[in-house]
Amino acid sequence: MNSWTSDKLGYRGENKGPRSILYCAPEEFVDEEHPYAFDMYSAAITWIRMALSDDGHDEELADDEDVNDDDAARSSRGLGNENELFKWRMDVRNFGHDLVAWEEYATLHDSLPHGWDDLFGSSRLGIQALRLLSNMMSYSPEFRMSAAEALVGPYLNPGCDAGPPPELPPAMPYSITSHIQRWKKDREVHGECRLEDLFTTVVAVEIDWPLSGLSFGPVNETAKRSERKAGGGGGGGGVRVNSIVSDVGESSSLSRQLGGLLREGDRLLAIGSIDVEDASVDHVMDLLDQWPPRKPVAILVVRDA
Known part of the structure; x- marks a missing residue:
């Protein structure tokens, strides 16, 4: 270069x-x-x-x-x-x-x-x-x-203790404008950290079909209703476990699989490796409907500590 x-x-x-x-x-x-x-x-x-x-x-x-x-x-x-x-x-x-x-x-x-x-x-x-x-x-x-953005993000900066982004090297003459804009953006993202991680825990659960005993709903019911009224289709916002229903008591297959690992109120983080932390209920249900047959459903949930 x-x-x-x-x-x-x-x-x-x-x-x-x-x-x-x-x-x-x-x-x-x-x-x-x-x-x-x-x-x-x-x-x-x-x-x-x-x-x-x-x-x-x-x-x-x-x-x-x-x-x-x-x-x-x-x-x-x-x-x-x-x-x-x-x-x-x-x-x-x-x-x-x-x-x-x-x-x-x-x-x-x-x-x-x-x-x-x-x-x-x-x-x-x-x-x-x-x-x-x-x-x-x-x-x-x-x-x-940019590299500076990556270095202050949650993956490479899990302790939220990274220093300010370093000064950029001199700009090439034809890229000065984008160079300055990028430097400003790097400064703005510094300090952005998921403090909630300090007060939550992540639980991994693997469940076999069928999932008929699980009921999901939006994390924020009020926000969901507002989106629908505004014609937004109810997209995004996150999904939580509403209930775990057993029609034959604690001996049901679902109850035995979960063993208390999944709880009402848990918020979905991922299905397999698909990031659904900000997904809509409709999107999550669509993913589950298309899940490959015979493949267990691996679910990551976030729970308040």
Whole structure:
């Protein structure tokens, strides 16, 4: 980048420098107005590949007599495998580089890369990591998260004790405007921290079908009614467990599965690794209706300590 000049606009084409489709951002060359955004996207891909480098899934399937050839063919190895990484990049591209949209589709079609659920769907920390990566992989370089924003966010700054963002290096002449705007935004996000995490706990529950004994509702009933009156369709705001109903007493299958782990008032954080903390009841019910058959439903809930 030190030898970058106004007549050398990026990595595409003759004399533009090397790039790899496995790691480059959607724009495929450095955007003059947002030059640092290119590397943020690549950093996200590198992080995911390193974290999901385990490729032993195929060996596990080969040893499992209950898995047929079709299941083995559909299974994914870890993204440490370059062919799997390329396939994953193409899949995400087909969803407009929207990691959230791709992940929801892949979850419902049981085609997530090996290890994805374990990494992102088992704790609040995993959901925070996925939110960070989604922001780093925003399609538009203008809205892609900067390094300074990432460093003061809840995943990389869990103690909320990070210092102010460092001074940015000198701006390139053609990116001064975006450079100043980004610096201001980095300053504004400093100190933003989820203090509620200090007073809540996250519980993971895995439930088999059917879920007929569970009833869900909006976190804030008043806000929900206001949205409907305003014609907003009742979207967003979060979902809570309204009730756990058993039609045959404590001996019911659902009661035995939950074992008291899930409680009325618990707020949904994730279904599998799908972030539903701010989702609507309709969206959550739609996800559950489409859940792959024979696959247990893994639910993360947030509970007041």
